[in-house]
Amino acid sequence: MDAAELRSRRLFAQGLRSGTDAPAAASGPPSTPADVVRRSLAVQGQEYLPSQWGLAQRLPLADRPDGASVGAAIDRGEILRTHVLRPTWHHVDPADARWLLEASAPRVGRIQATYERRYGIEGERAARALDAFAEAVAGGRHRTRAELAEVLDGQGWPGGAMVFLLIRAELDRVLISGASVGKQRTYAAFDERVPPSAPRPLDDALAELAERFLLTRGPASARDLSAWSGFTLRDVRAALADAADRTGGRIERLALDAESGAVGAAGADDLWHDASVAAAWSARERDAEASDDDPERVDLLQAYDEYIMGYASPRAYLQPPGIESPVIPEFPLHAMFAGGTMIGRWAWTQQGRRTTLRIVPWRGPSARELESRDAVIAEVEAFLGVPVAVEVDPVTPL
Template structure:
């Protein structure tokens, strides 16, 4: 598949095109099963950030405020929430934030938190093993620490500092990364999860307070569900992409895709190959094939094919001058395996690596610079670091994107544009 088509399909599946998903990728089609095929899914005009999180299953969110912008920008501008509205959903528990899939923060929906954390815990614990041992987070200290944390949140929401103080009273003196790893352990054991903010501080709540009871899934079923939901908002993607995003092994990812194909009929399918062949029937999916062979959700592909295009459309689907200001860990970037050639500028000789500022300035789905938002009280600054000169159309789109960030932040934004750093 040509990179231009891959970008177009992924931008659409990611809800960054198509008026924030107004074309309804994932609408029910042949073989559709459950909500992941679009059942009970609201129209784009009625969707909320919580709906986006539920469709995406897990949304990487280390950078707290930028990650909220990443949700908001996927909704149509007519009903796009500002940062106060998104923060209120998090405070209310409609969106939860915890360590899951990999040792990093993600937004998750309450309906998915229980089974998804349960699926992830063993593997994330294994990844953290060296850090646990280095901090002494094992044996009696671990058992006592979990009991203290559980007792604290049973009495109300607690900040990290309050948990640290309670642990110290029990003779456990931890700080920095060691404290963070004990708290992450408690998250993975489904003792705690995110609570509402108290001023600038975020709190932890008892897991069962914020997460409703739900049926436990066995590992194979949970992995198939993970693969199905992954493709709903990130297809086309490969087994290697799924393994990188989820933190599971390549063998797990291959089997999960095969099981997702089996349980959805012809909705989850693999493309005919990586050479641009048309999508084909899933047939006997199996778990073999190349790790880089592309899979897709056929209902998303059908919606992409039917998207509004052309000069008369309100928003041409593949506008090459369209600027997107994405947060550093946006799913359009982090949802796929390196080297992520679809992000590369034409003619780039080397893979793009992280640099400061972290956040990605995209033009037509290609990384063409960096940007950074800084909020201080009732004022904000947006720093733009382009890698090349922008055309007039691109400058207009860049300014419109900055205006959208300003509307989201709800405070006046001063813009600082640096000189071109690359040619």
């Protein structure tokens, strides 16, 4: 497996490429943004609208929703947004929210503990704040952050404490995302948006986490899974072994090269994959007419897309030839790719009724790349639902 094959297989598993067969799963290929989240288990949602673009572009173009439709699915609670796994925003399916939080909240809480001590978020005082939050959102009342801050008036919390109180309320399964009010996000009662479920042993939860991680991100290493989930290497290595057992070998470790002792360009000795996805990818490779795995196909991915954030640094598979160190984020924040390799940056900005999409290329495009880039710009415009003015900077080599 060379670097090109690794990129091809990951793009396919991620849902960014299609073919004769979609990656196999009991539920079939995704047809809605909620399906994408369910298959992916958790999708980083730090940038709210860009993360919705990441969900939409994993659906067939003919059925692709616009941003308003994805936002409406979040408002209806078909997709929830909360702090889970690594302590950052993630989109999750309602049926997965409870067990994912139960599994990862203790570890995320330890990461947050320094800030909680700094702001006195502990004991009876913290309990009163969380009780006030619970009362404020009870009965289907969705509250903005400002409204929740008001219910704490008189409790004497210092400036800066609010963000960590809200995260604590999420970790303790008091609050979760609600319906937006204009451009403001809200919080709702956790138990009103998340179905009940029995507690799960941690080893069982981690085995499912490993299995579903590989469904949409394999081939990947134990280190990739650790970086993505926040769990230790010891935890995830045990989880991968358990996932292999419980799937009858569908989750499997890739064989090492007999001479070099390495697996392709990854340079790791513990790449794992979902064999059913690998079989679907192989079928796609045999049907060249159906394949859209073009080395000159351009993708405009949001900065925290799972194709980027689903793997551990330095993420050599996505870096341009000759670049060994990680590419440092800059503005424009988002990443432009050709054939799964980064070739520049991009971003959209909105000022009043004007929306501008700016592209900063690192090299000149080929004719086919230019055609593909213009096509995906049109897809972004359709997603945003407004006309987009395009600005292309001069080539800025790394």
